[in-house]
Amino acid sequence: MRILVTVKFTPDLQSQRSFTDGTVTRTADDGSMNELDENAVEAALQLVEAAGEGEVYALTVGGADAVAAVRKALQLGANHAIHVNDDAVAGSDVFGTAAVLAAAIRKVHDENPLDLVITGMAALDGLTSMLPTALAAELDWSQLTLASSLEVGDGNATIVRHLPDAHETVTAPLPAVVSVTDELNKPRYPNFKLIMAARKAEVMQWSLADLGVDAASVGAGASRTTVVDASPRPPRAHQQIVTDTGNGGNALAAFLIEKGLA
Amino acid sequence: MSTADNPIAVLVELRDGAVARPTLEALTLARSLGTPVAVWLGTEPDADAVAQLGEFGAAEVRVAAIGAEARYPAKAGAAIAAATEDASLLLVVSTFLNKEIVTRLAVTTGAGVVVDAAGVEFVDGEVEAFQTVFAATWNVRTRIAGKAIVGVRPNTTTASAAEAPGAASIVPISVQLPATRETVTAVEPVAQIEGVPLAEAPVVVSGGRGTGGDYALVTELAELLGGAVGASRDATDEGWISHEHMVGQTGTTVTPALYVACGISGAVHHRGGMQASGTIVAINMDPDAPIFEICDFGVVGSLFDVLPQAIEAVKAHRGA
Ligand SMILES: Cc1cc2nc3c(=O)[nH]c(=O)nc-3n(C[C@H](O)[C@H](O)[C@H](O)COP(=O)(O)OP(=O)(O)OC[C@H]3O[C@@H](n4cnc5c(N)ncnc54)[C@H](O)[C@@H]3O)c2cc1C
Numbered sequence: 001m002r003i004l005v006t007v008k009f010t011p012d013l014q015s016q017r018s019f020t021d022g023t024v025t026r027t028a029d030d031g032s033m034n035e036l037d038e039n040a041v042e043a044a045l046q047l048v049e050a051a052g053e054g055e056v057y058a059l060t061v062g063g064a065d066a067v068a069a070v071r072k073a074l075q076l077g078a079n080h081a082i083h084v085n086d087d088a089v090a091g092s093d094v095f096g097t098a099a100v101l102a103a104a105i106r107k108v109h110d111e112n113p114l115d116l117v118i119t120g121m122a123a124l125d126g127l128t129s130m131l132p133t134a135l136a137a138e139l140d141w142s143q144l145t146l147a148s149s150l151e152v153g154d155g156n157a158t159i160v161r162h163l164p165d166a167h168e169t170v171t172a173p174l175p176a177v178v179s180v181t182d183e184l185n186k187p188r189y190p191n192f193k194l195i196m197a198a199r200k201a202e203v204m205q206w207s208l209a210d211l212g213v214d215a216a217s218v219g220a221g222a223s224r225t226t227v228v229d230a231s232p233r234p235p236r237a238h239q240q241i242v243t244d245t246g247n248g249g250n251a252l253a254a255f256l257i258e259k260g261l262a
Numbered sequence: 263m264s265t266a267d268n269p270i271a272v273l274v275e276l277r278d279g280a281v282a283r284p285t286l287e288a289l290t291l292a293r294s295l296g297t298p299v300a301v302w303l304g305t306e307p308d309a310d311a312v313a314q315l316g317e318f319g320a321a322e323v324r325v326a327a328i329g330a331e332a333r334y335p336a337k338a339g340a341a342i343a344a345a346t347e348d349a350s351l352l353l354v355v356s357t358f359l360n361k362e363i364v365t366r367l368a369v370t371t372g373a374g375v376v377v378d379a380a381g382v383e384f385v386d387g388e389v390e391a392f393q394t395v396f397a398a399t400w401n402v403r404t405r406i407a408g409k410a411i412v413g414v415r416p417n418t419t420t421a422s423a424a425e426a427p428g429a430a431s432i433v434p435i436s437v438q439l440p441a442t443r444e445t446v447t448a449v450e451p452v453a454q455i456e457g458v459p460l461a462e463a464p465v466v467v468s469g470g471r472g473t474g475g476d477y478a479l480v481t482e483l484a485e486l487l488g489g490a491v492g493a494s495r496d497a498t499d500e501g502w503i504s505h506e507h508m509v510g511q512t513g514t515t516v517t518p519a520l521y522v523a524c525g526i527s528g529a530v531h532h533r534g535g536m537q538a539s540g541t542i543v544a545i546n547m548d549p550d551a552p553i554f555e556i557c558d559f560g561v562v563g564s565l566f567d568v569l570p571q572a573i574e575a576v577k578a579h580r581g582a
Contacts, residue, residue: 095368129358130375133335133365142443145362162505163359168333169448182512224374229403233394236558244563249571252543253579255559259541261520262487262576
């Protein structure tokens with residue numbers, strides 16, 4: 001079983017974030033791997049463990065600090081780490097990012113075929129959950145998204161996905177792109193031995209040229225969307241906090257009535 | 263295909279065969295931008311649904327009768343592509359499934375996409391969408407070059423019928439559906455939460471770990487205010503209430519006029535799903551709970567004391 005997991009560097013959700021020139025500014029020490037990608041790594045490790053053979057690759061695209069995301073995957077037990085680091089990628093939209101990820105995935109796949117690509121269902125830093133679909137389309141592989149259960153066997157993968165109106169069971173031949181929800185599993189904690197090994201492990205550094213991707217086809221210039229304005233939302237004005245000493249419920253009701261909400 | 267001037271396509275969202283309210287909101291928004299044309303996927307619409315789409319301004323109802331094939335994002339995307347060739351802008355309701363569908367659509371048409379938007383307008387002939395991001399701590403405005411798709415969140419536009427109803431003429435759309443590798447082998451319908459769906463409710467009253475699993479008071483206040491019951495992840499994980507009630511980044515995102523958080527600490531994952539609500543009220547025993555940082559009105563106290571008194575006071579006010 002050969003599985004590649006895409007992981008994303010995300011800023012610590014509790015820390016201050018800012019936008020410059022329409023993109024998110026992050027500092028190396030205030031982030032790591034997108035939390036939901038831990039479920040993706042866990043799914044890959046469990047499948048390889050159950051198969052008794054195989055390898056897990058962790059792949060990220062991003063600036064210098066993004067390497068923290070693949071290091072985290074190594075700490076959890078991934079065998080190989082790939083970091084596509086090229087200035088030309090900055091400012092890519094979801095389709096540009098998917099094109100770069102797909103090129104790196106093909107490079108791995110062409111050398112030794114992969115069975116699955118697993119991703120988290122979304123990035124918790126406020127971006128969209130469109131990437132897994134865009135990646136499946138770009139690779140022209142099977143798309144199994146929002147998996148809250150996942151089984152692999154006989155050259156097929158089968159998932160159950162919970163949509164608001166129905167629980168769907170979907171099956172498709174490998175290779176497939178699978179996105180997983182946090183209902184799928186409980187991610188393990190990194191163990192000390194792996195943490196030490198991850199520090200020294202080699203991370204493959206690839207550029208767009210290594211992938212044969214034309215720099216002009218990705219990045220801010222090729223993005224179909226441009227952030228034209230970004231500003232922090234002002235804190236809520238006129239905040240009122242009362243301590244209940246026997247009248248808290250009445251105070252709450254009075255607030256709702258005054259606001260015309262009750 | 264079209265006689266409509268500056269057609270703005272709106273993908274119709276169905277619930278139990280009827281048009282869901284967020285679609286009426288999207289049609290209202292579309293009217294401020296151009297001429298709404300509704301795009302209908304699945305089985306043929308009934309006369310009531312068509313009439314309602316007309317009431318909210320739809321000049322046409324473009325029907326791609328692809329039945330259950332609409333469950334496949336790539337097929338739904340192809341059907342919408344066939345139905346919206348002339349539209350510079352498509353509005354959909356921002357749901358997980360629609361995000362997949364519009365991604366497939368955009369891959370084939372080259373459109374730019376913004377999802378989870380709170381609004382959209384034309385600026386110098388180009389589409390600009392606005393969103394709140396990073397757990398609703400930032401406002402962002404994004405311009406889409408060329409053909410545009412915008413996913414709008416429920417409750418961000420107030421639905422109103424058009425002054426002059428649209429003709430809602432039926433336009434059948436024929437489409438060659440692409441083959442897909444995936445097969446949906448089972449569809450098990452989920453029992454729908456009674457009353458207003460969580461994502462669309464004008465009021466949401468949520469209970470977390472602090473309820474200890476007792477949702478009686480939370481439910482009573484929700485019913486009194488005409489709202490829906492929400493929950494934190496800890497509460498759904500405990501099995502106190504079903505997963506469909508979960509509010510947050512991995513659950514449902516809500517933007518009601520009023521959000522009441524009872525016994526919820528306000529973890530960033532929870533806040534991300536409710537922080538853009540109109541008015542936020544929090545009841546929590548811990549004065550340092552992070553939920554107090556983002557509320558308009560907070561009561562430091564036990565929900566078991568505060569809620570009954572508040573419920574009585576609201577009832578008394580209404581009786582008066
Ligand atoms: C990847 C990931 C995704 C997640 N996604 C979500 C999500 O989408 N939605 C979500 O909600 N969570 C999500 N979580 C979980 C989230 O981090 C928190 O653990 C969860 O929201 C906490 O739920 P809670 O506020 O009910 O419980 P707690 O944090 O335990 O808070 C309970 C609160 O109740 C108060 N309290 C206790 N008794 C009373 C009383 N009698 N009256 C009043 N107050 C009382 C306490 O003071 C406390 O503040 C996610 C976590 C991860 C890792």
